[in-house]
Amino acid sequence: MAIEDDVLVVGGGLAGTIAALAAADESARVRLVSYKQSTLRHASGLVDVLGYTPAGDGPLVDPFDALADLPEGHPYERVGNEAVREALSFFDGIAGDAYEGGHTDANALVPTHGGTVKPTARYPGSTAAGLASDDRDTLLVGFETLPDFEAPLAAAHLEAAGAPFVARGVTVQFPGIVRDDAKVTRYAHLLDHDEVVATATGETTARAALAETVRAHLEDETRVGFPAILGDDRADAVRADLADRLGVDVFEVPMGPPSLPGMRLEELLYAALEDAGVRVTTGVPVVDYETDDGGIERIDHVVVDRNGTEIPHRADQYVLATGGLVGKGVRSERERVFEPIFDCHVPHPADRYDWFVDDVFGDQPYARFGLPVDRELRPLDADDDLEFENLRAAGAVLGGYDFAAEKSGSGVSLATGYVAGQRAGTEAGR
Amino acid sequence: MARDTEVLVLGGGSTGCGIARDLAMRGLEVTLVERGTLTDGTTGRMHGLLHSGGRYAVSDQASATECIQENEILREIAGHCVEETGGLFVQRPEDPDDYFREKLEGCRECGIPARVLSGSEAREVEPYLADDVKRAIEVPDGAVDPFRLCVANAIDAETHGARIETRAEVVDLLRDDDDIYGVEVRHESGPGKHTHATAGTTEKITAEYVVNATGAWAGQIGAMANLEIAVRPSKGVMTIMNVRQVDTVINRCRPKGDADIVVPHETTAILGTTDEEVADPDDYPEEQWEVDAMIDTLSDLVPILAEARTIRSFWGVRPLYEPPGTGTQDPTDITRDFFLLDHAERDGVSGMASIVGGKFTTYRMMAEQISDHVCEKLGVTATCATADEPLPGSENVEILEAGMDDFGLRSPVARRSKQRLGSRARDVLETDEPNPVICQCEGVTRAEIRDGISQSGTDLNAVRIRTRASMGNCQGGFCCQTMANELHPTYDEETIREALDELFQERWKGERHALWGEQLSQAMLNYALHATTMNRDRDPASESSTVDFAAFDDGRGAQ
Numbered sequence: 001m002a003i004e005d006d007v008l009v010v011g012g013g014l015a016g017t018i019a020a021l022a023a024a025d026e027s028a029r030v031r032l033v034s035y036k037q038s039t040l041r042h043a044s045g046l047v048d049v050l051g052y053t054p055a056g057d058g059p060l061v062d063p064f065d066a067l068a069d070l071p072e073g074h075p076y077e078r079v080g081n082e083a084v085r086e087a088l089s090f091f092d093g094i095a096g097d098a099y100e101g102g103h104t105d106a107n108a109l110v111p112t113h114g115g116t117v118k119p120t121a122r123y124p125g126s127t128a129a130g131l132a133s134d135d136r137d138t139l140l141v142g143f144e145t146l147p148d149f150e151a152p153l154a155a156a157h158l159e160a161a162g163a164p165f166v167a168r169g170v171t172v173q174f175p176g177i178v179r180d181d182a183k184v185t186r187y188a189h190l191l192d193h194d195e196v197v198a199t200a201t202g203e204t205t206a207r208a209a210l211a212e213t214v215r216a217h218l219e220d221e222t223r224v225g226f227p228a229i230l231g232d233d234r235a236d237a238v239r240a241d242l243a244d245r246l247g248v249d250v251f252e253v254p255m256g257p258p259s260l261p262g263m264r265l266e267e268l269l270y271a272a273l274e275d276a277g278v279r280v281t282t283g284v285p286v287v288d289y290e291t292d293d294g295g296i297e298r299i300d301h302v303v304v305d306r307n308g309t310e311i312p313h314r315a316d317q318y319v320l321a322t323g324g325l326v327g328k329g330v331r332s333e334r335e336r337v338f339e340p341i342f343d344c345h346v347p348h349p350a351d352r353y354d355w356f357v358d359d360v361f362g363d364q365p366y367a368r369f370g371l372p373v374d375r376e377l378r379p380l381d382a383d384d385d386l387e388f389e390n391l392r393a394a395g396a397v398l399g400g401y402d403f404a405a406e407k408s409g410s411g412v413s414l415a416t417g418y419v420a421g422q423r424a425g426t427e428a429g430r
Numbered sequence: 431m432a433r434d435t436e437v438l439v440l441g442g443g444s445t446g447c448g449i450a451r452d453l454a455m456r457g458l459e460v461t462l463v464e465r466g467t468l469t470d471g472t473t474g475r476m477h478g479l480l481h482s483g484g485r486y487a488v489s490d491q492a493s494a495t496e497c498i499q500e501n502e503i504l505r506e507i508a509g510h511c512v513e514e515t516g517g518l519f520v521q522r523p524e525d526p527d528d529y530f531r532e533k534l535e536g537c538r539e540c541g542i543p544a545r546v547l548s549g550s551e552a553r554e555v556e557p558y559l560a561d562d563v564k565r566a567i568e569v570p571d572g573a574v575d576p577f578r579l580c581v582a583n584a585i586d587a588e589t590h591g592a593r594i595e596t597r598a599e600v601v602d603l604l605r606d607d608d609d610i611y612g613v614e615v616r617h618e619s620g621p622g623k624h625t626h627a628t629a630g631t632t633e634k635i636t637a638e639y640v641v642n643a644t645g646a647w648a649g650q651i652g653a654m655a656n657l658e659i660a661v662r663p664s665k666g667v668m669t670i671m672n673v674r675q676v677d678t679v680i681n682r683c684r685p686k687g688d689a690d691i692v693v694p695h696e697t698t699a700i701l702g703t704t705d706e707e708v709a710d711p712d713d714y715p716e717e718q719w720e721v722d723a724m725i726d727t728l729s730d731l732v733p734i735l736a737e738a739r740t741i742r743s744f745w746g747v748r749p750l751y752e753p754p755g756t757g758t759q760d761p762t763d764i765t766r767d768f769f770l771l772d773h774a775e776r777d778g779v780s781g782m783a784s785i786v787g788g789k790f791t792t793y794r795m796m797a798e799q800i801s802d803h804v805c806e807k808l809g810v811t812a813t814c815a816t817a818d819e820p821l822p823g824s825e826n827v828e829i830l831e832a833g834m835d836d837f838g839l840r841s842p843v844a845r846r847s848k849q850r851l852g853s854r855a856r857d858v859l860e861t862d863e864p865n866p867v868i869c870q871c872e873g874v875t876r877a878e879i880r881d882g883i884s885q886s887g888t889d890l891n892a893v894r895i896r897t898r899a900s901m902g903n904c905q906g907g908f909c910c911q912t913m914a915n916e917l918h919p920t921y922d923e924e925t926i927r928e929a930l931d932e933l934f935q936e937r938w939k940g941e942r943h944a945l946w947g948e949q950l951s952q953a954m955l956n957y958a959l960h961a962t963t964m965n966r967d968r969d970p971a972s973e974s975s976t977v978d979f980a981a982f983d984d985g986r987g988a989q
């Protein structure tokens with residue numbers, strides 16, 4: 001017997017979870033099926049809305065100003081300005097105190113682990129004290145065993161970027177880390193549990209030892225930035241404790257994968273799914289679908305592969321949120337680019353040598369690969385007709401935008417996830 | 431008139447470095463100039479097959495005999511740069527029996543140990559060979575690391591007093607009537623190690639004798655003194671797979687053709703190659719059909735290649751040469767032998783000889799013959815010792831194996847680092863400081879990166895070549911920035927930023943020819959990491975306009 005729901009969301013990244021939450025908000029019975037870890041584990045945990053125009057102008061102070069001028073087909077143009085705002089306040093409601101930035105339309109400039117600054121619209125509370133428009137002098141602290149973040153270099157880089165404060169960096173040993181290749185989760189765990197560590201002056205706790213180490217380097221700075229490893233489950237407590245001991249504000253600098261702020265956002269979203277009563281199945285891929293007969297094609301059910309057993313999942317409405325090239329919602333072979341579940345149309349040049357340009361940061365066609373959709377976010381075929389009546393797409397699986405250049409990744413996932421989920425929820429309830 | 435140096439060698443490929451080592455060991459004063467980094471030319475862009483000679487056993491027995499002799503010498507003097515993989519010449523049902531027989535006889539005539547394996551025996555050696563493979567001839571082919579071998583020659587030349595100048599492009603030959611007495615070079619950033627910040631200078635270097643070992647570029651050098659050297663550069667593609675599907679060199683046993691060799695290298699396998707004459711060795715088309723041909727043709731021998739993930743493709747140009755008047759049409763028919771052009775004899779211009787053609791495998795023998803020639807010209811009597819003296823890093827391999835535990839290094843990382851560093855492993859890796867892994871894909875640690883930097887300065891591409899860092903599955907997406915971090919605090923922020931940009935762009939260049947499937951997904955991830963997470967594409971530090979920080983959210987309105 002098939003599993004039956006009002007709305008089935010395929011893909012459990014930012015777009016899929018928000019779509020499921022928005023659909024549940026419309027009182028629909030919702031299920032989310034996701035295969036592998038989402039892009040959130042790679043991403044910095046920042047929620048960018050729009051940092052640069054497609055032409056490269058920016059950093060934009062006000063992203064909403066620029067939304068109106070986006071070209072036809074851009075996901076924001078499809079859903080409209082108002083929906084972007086609604087989606088953000090929907091997110092603010094879910095994230096609560098964990099995220100900041102909702103008090104203003106202006107973008108924030110967040111220092112990155114490479115030492116640049118990056119415009120973003122919502123940032124975790126842990127990065128709030130580090131914003132580059134805050135003119136307080138800053139001490140950045142790196143660790144000998146974490147080569148991704150070279151604090152003195154990052155400080156010099158911030159200065160070169162014109163940041164309005166003095167930044168200084170130091171590299172110290174992280175108390176309690178004995179292996180040169182300890183995972184970032186090991187650092188977080190030490191601090192979460194405030195484990196006992198050995199130092200030159202005897203045994204103490206991890207937080208006390210770290211604060212002691214940093215205090216020796218602190219001069220007049222009133223804030224201290226660390227790579228984003230300050231705790232996982234108890235990140236707020238770790239930060240508050242360190243701030244208390246040092247007598248200054250403490251913040252995190254977002255890092256590359258595996259990214260703790262990204263994982264924290266993922267945990268927050270999955271907790272919200274549970275609260276909203278969304279049924280979640282992870283670790284299983286959707287591999288196929290069946291249509292029912294009739295005019296415009298309608299998806300009757302999809303097929304989920306559960307350890308080799310094919311199980312049909314039926315719903316009234318479907319949301320495709322399987323991600324882009326990174327999440328594997330868009331795939332490619334030597335001859336073609338395609339969407340693997342429903343074989344929705346993905347426009348792309350026939351010659352694969354036209355998929356890229358020679359400048360690594362140039363205007364990369366591959367970065368825009370994805371599905372074209374109508375204003376209801378329903379995928380369109382090569383003739384601009386609906387692929388299916390009851391399928392919507394959201395997030396990185398959509399085409400027509402380069403999230404990396406624009407700094408619009410999570411914002412597009414939020415806005416389109418919200419709209420797709422809400423429409424699917426209302427439609428299913430009819 | 432006193433000259434700056436006795437012998438001036440142009441070109442820092444295997445030929446030039448081999449000559450520099452040979453002459454320096456004979457006690458001559460040598461200067462070598464190279465326009466890029468060592469191995470920047472064909473030597474850094476070749477297949478890495480240490481020929482047994484089997485490939486030439488039918489068509490060119492003189493070359494085949496030289497190959498097996500040099501193959502045996504290199505195993506002795508450069509064991510740490512060679513992997514003794516063995517090789518198979520594999521016959522498919524449609525490949526001619528006659529040729530198989532000629533190949534086997536040819537190997538025996540040239541002194542190449544050869545043994546016939548049945549189809550099933552061959553599949554026992556290499557399980558991924560196609561089911562219908564008919565038979566194979568086993569020969570002592572090997573995999574050679576051209577970067578390490580070339581660098582080892584250069585280091586040894588320096589030890590014997592030679593001056594090695596990289597980033598020094600020859601811009602003119604100094605000619606006085608019918609005598610060439612030196613060159614003018616342009617230092618890209620001043621003499622010595624390459625750093626990005628220093629301004630360029632030019633220098634005239636005079637010498638008793640000039641050796642033009644610029645390979646495919648030899649014609650350009652000749653033209654500077656109105657000498658015609660008809661090099662016929664011929665390009666070839668090599669495609670790198672993400673895993674090592676075979677442990678043996680796999681050759682197709684048929685007369686000739688593109689895409690007929692797979693060479694295992696460290697954790698990868700490299701497919702090759704094509705053979706197409708090009709007009710300009712610095713600017714030629716890198717074509718899609720070439721990459722497709724590698725996969726389509728070689729999957730006849732090793733079917734899983736069709737489904738496997740390719741990491742990237744790269745191209746090199748062979749410095750082929752024909753004596754005037756030979757007129758061979760097809761570049762695959764041009765001899766692989768090398769030629770020593772004595773311009774005094776040939777053109778009536780004294781003071782210089784040019785070397786063209788040849789193979790990597792026989793670089794040492796070529797260097798010996800050229801060095802003999804130079805000594806004769808300069809009236810020096812000294813004999814060649816390069817066949818007997820091990821290259822730096824190769825002595826005491828067993829002691830090194832045993833000393834492994836002392837380093838306290840975890841196995842896969844250490845084993846490979848140690849192979850890369852040879853006898854220098856202890857000096858480099860034994861450190862009291864934390865030594866985290868910088869490049870996860872290839873297992874390269876901080877100590878090794880820093881060692882590379884101490885030798886190559888801010889040229890991270892040279893560090894990459896020395897260490898293999900950034901050459902694995904992720905193609906540097908995850909580690910380029912971490913490698914650049916290691917330049918700090920020796921170099922300043924702006925210099926480091928430029929070095930990182932240069933490395934990241936260079937990594938992208940090679941990746942472009944493997945952009946589908948997993949590798950396209952990887953490219954998007956790398957792009958996101960550098961552009962989204964770090965905003966390196968619009969870094970305010972590198973942009974001309976300034977940012978109005980005060981206009982943005984400072985976080986203070988939040989509470």
Ligand SMILES: Cc1cc2nc3c(=O)[nH]c(=O)nc-3n(C[C@H](O)[C@H](O)[C@H](O)COP(=O)(O)OP(=O)(O)OC[C@H]3O[C@@H](n4cnc5c(N)ncnc54)[C@H](O)[C@@H]3O)c2cc1C
Binds near residue numbers: 407
């Ligand atoms: C390295 C990196 C850094 C980033 N940094 C930022 C940043 O700083 N700020 C920002 O705003 N954005 C950032 N982004 C972008 C942002 O994270 C993504 O655009 C966004 O998260 C995409 O979300 P998504 O839900 O559409 O897709 P994904 O997160 O990719 O999720 C797709 C999910 O679908 C699942 N799936 C795929 N196929 C199937 C199937 N057949 N059946 C079931 N499930 C399936 C996948 O396993 C995955 O879990 C970054 C992205 C990357 C890659």
Ligand SMILES: Cc1cc2nc3c(=O)[nH]c(=O)nc-3n(C[C@H](O)[C@H](O)[C@H](O)COP(=O)(O)OP(=O)(O)OC[C@H]3O[C@@H](n4cnc5c(N)ncnc54)[C@H](O)[C@@H]3O)c2cc1C
Binds near residue numbers: 445643645647668748
């Ligand atoms: C596709 C391919 C695959 C191959 N595979 C194999 C193989 O598997 N086994 C094998 O044995 N051989 C192989 N070869 C052949 C081998 O790579 C070459 O014969 C050998 O590397 C040539 O070395 P070289 O030093 O003569 O030339 P190069 O390595 O090209 O050195 C010449 C140097 O001169 C420099 N130079 C140029 N102009 C100037 C200037 N104006 N001033 C200063 N310097 C200058 C260049 O930068 C370059 O570094 C292959 C060749 C190709 C193209």
